[in-house]
Amino acid sequence: MSKTILVTGGSRGIGRATCLLAAQRGWSVGVNYLKDKAAAQSAVAEVERSGAKAVAVAGDVSSESDVIAMFEATTKALGALDGVVVNAGVAATSSRLVDMSVERMRKVFDVNVLGAYLVAREAARRMNKSRGGNGGSIVLISSVASRIGAPDTYVDYAGSKAAVDAMALGLSKELGREGVRVNAIRPGVIETEIHATYGEPERPYKIGASTPLGRPGTANEIAEAIVWLLSDASSYVTGAIIDVTGGR
Ligand code: NAP
Numbered sequence: 001m002s003k004t005i006l007v008t009g010g011s012r013g014i015g016r017a018t019c020l021l022a023a024q025r026g027w028s029v030g031v032n033y034l035k036d037k038a039a040a041q042s043a044v045a046e047v048e049r050s051g052a053k054a055v056a057v058a059g060d061v062s063s064e065s066d067v068i069a070m071f072e073a074t075t076k077a078l079g080a081l082d083g084v085v086v087n088a089g090v091a092a093t094s095s096r097l098v099d100m101s102v103e104r105m106r107k108v109f110d111v112n113v114l115g116a117y118l119v120a121r122e123a124a125r126r127m128n129k130s131r132g133g134n135g136g137s138i139v140l141i142s143s144v145a146s147r148i149g150a151p152d153t154y155v156d157y158a159g160s161k162a163a164v165d166a167m168a169l170g171l172s173k174e175l176g177r178e179g180v181r182v183n184a185i186r187p188g189v190i191e192t193e194i195h196a197t198y199g200e201p202e203r204p205y206k207i208g209a210s211t212p213l214g215r216p217g218t219a220n221e222i223a224e225a226i227v228w229l230l231s232d233a234s235s236y237v238t239g240a241i242i243d244v245t246g247g248r
Helices: 013-024 037-049 064-078 102-127 155-178 203-209 219-230
Strands: 003-007 027-033 054-058 083-086 136-141 180-187 241-244
Touching: 003 013, 003 064, 013 027, 013 037, 013 219, 027 037, 027 064, 037 054, 054 064, 064 102, 083 102, 083 219, 102 136, 102 155, 102 180, 136 155, 136 219, 155 180, 155 241, 180 219, 219 241
Parallel strands: 003 027, 003 083, 027 054, 083 136, 136 180, 180 241
Antiparallel strands: none
């Protein structure tokens, strides 16, 4: 029997690599995206080529009604959920706090904090055994920024990811007896489009060169850790925050 996951921001970058790897391991996949429908459709087509089922579900994670709708669309197409990857996130252009606008900070906190909490809440409502669910695994995507603070660049983003770390700690304790495991991954600098989106395409290579492993990570290296946390291979792991940072 195939198991079903929903990956927010599953159309590009780390989310897309997770959808493809999970599909190869036998999962059916709900691929959430915000606006790039073509990227979501190509992720779905690639999942289907690997023999798994997938559905593209549009929606903004910072909108409660969109979050509820993306869960409903996924379960309608693929069946009850066994795992949710809380991955969708935004960064921002490098800046010191003194120069940050309220609009920028609001967007970072709306998507990365409120969005993550709304998606995790909806996951718990559907997977908790006391609410008729089968239990499952929630994987939160944090960042190494939560541990290093990202001075002179994105202290707002770092704070938003620290909230994600705190959710992993608290929610894992809340949901353990519900049969739901909750863990977080802290990626280091990873080769995705997020850096070019905010005007720094060379950032992964500059920062990656200074890590102990001497290079940036790939989306697939993060997906490997995520899919392990989704799977029964990690059945006694909950409340963990795992660094996948090349030693940074
Ligand atoms: P990415 O390549 O920029 O992809 C972002 C994905 O999120 C896209 O699928 C995008 O959909 C979706 N998305 C953005 N805002 C959304 C919203 N409000 N609602 C729903 N979906 C939304 O990003 P990435 O580098 O893979 O990053 C994924 C996660 O890893 C983020 O949480 C990020 O903070 C974290 N992370 C990344 C790195 C890194 O170096 N890449 C390091 C540490 C942590 P559309 O294409 O439709 O807009």
